[in-house]
Amino acid sequence: MDDQTRMLAGLAGLGGLSQGDVGDPDSVRKQLGQPQQDIGDILQQIMAITDESLDEAQARKHALNCHRMKPALFSVLCEIKEKTVLSIRGIQDEDPPDPQIMRLDNMLLAEGVSGPEKGGGSAAAAAAAAAAGGSPGADGGIEHSDYRAKLAQIRQIYHSELEKYEQACSEFTNHVMNLLREQSRTRPISPKEIERMVAIIHRKFSSIQMQLKQSTCEAVMILRSRFLDARRKRRNFNKQATEVLNEYFYSHLSNPYPSEEAKEELAKKCAITVSQVSNWFGNKRIRYKKNIGKFQEEANLYAVKTAVDAASVSAQASQANSPATPNSGGYPAPCYTPDGRL
DNA sequence: ACGTATGATTTAAC
């Protein structure tokens, strides 16, 4: 910091000098068409600074600060600068709430990354415990807990990074502010300008934060596609469950739409969820309708089965000896029509 | 390895 003020003071002191004979800068200048000061001059000045002693610079600075015209000059310079800078800057309204960042924030909140801390690392443990506890019907409890664990990991990284950025931002802001305040004793820097600078820094850092948020979102998306889509890592229902469902379907072929209660009962019988029952019936209806012929055999089988069951309940003795051979083809299977209500 | 079966998801209509 002091080096810089020293340098500035040095430059100010040497500003008027022009020394011609440093190499051959003229040719360069002509080639490049630079009307301003020679690069050579600037180099010279910089070199000269290093020759100065600290005391010399300090003395020069002090002299400058104590000059009787200094305050007046300073305020005039400030004013000029304020005008020009402001006119250049134009109207730069404060932070308009970036829709992009809001979107990201919402998403992170929805995914529970930036939301209220739900126990952090213990969330995974709790989920694992819940899965181990064996909640009946919990589909993919173990995988879900795995997902949670990974999500918690992402959340942790996200928060630590965010904290790092925030700390760096405030540190940097402080540093710059101190620097500017210090320099404002020798350079025309108004408080407004400092404010503006701080705003610029904050904008920069918030753009970094947005990158962080964006990449976190991406990570969550990838995780989702890996795990939640892994929900699709389906397992076929067991034979008994399929049997129960098919029995219901074929015995209600004229109107295969189980009520909510029926669904619940079926779900309980098959040890699956109600929505799984709904899925099954949805799939079954459409697939049956699409190709009734293909399902004819199955339909006969279940029709016979239910018939036999009913018969065996009503007249066990008489039916006991006749093993119901599925007389495939001959059985007039009830035909489910799309408009139902046969 | 490949085709089919099957549970889950998505889309659109109601």
Add this chain to the structure above:
DNA sequence: GTTAAATCATACGT
């Protein structure tokens, strides 16, 4: 909300 229909992605049998 439910549903049909299309579609996805895997399981399963050959």
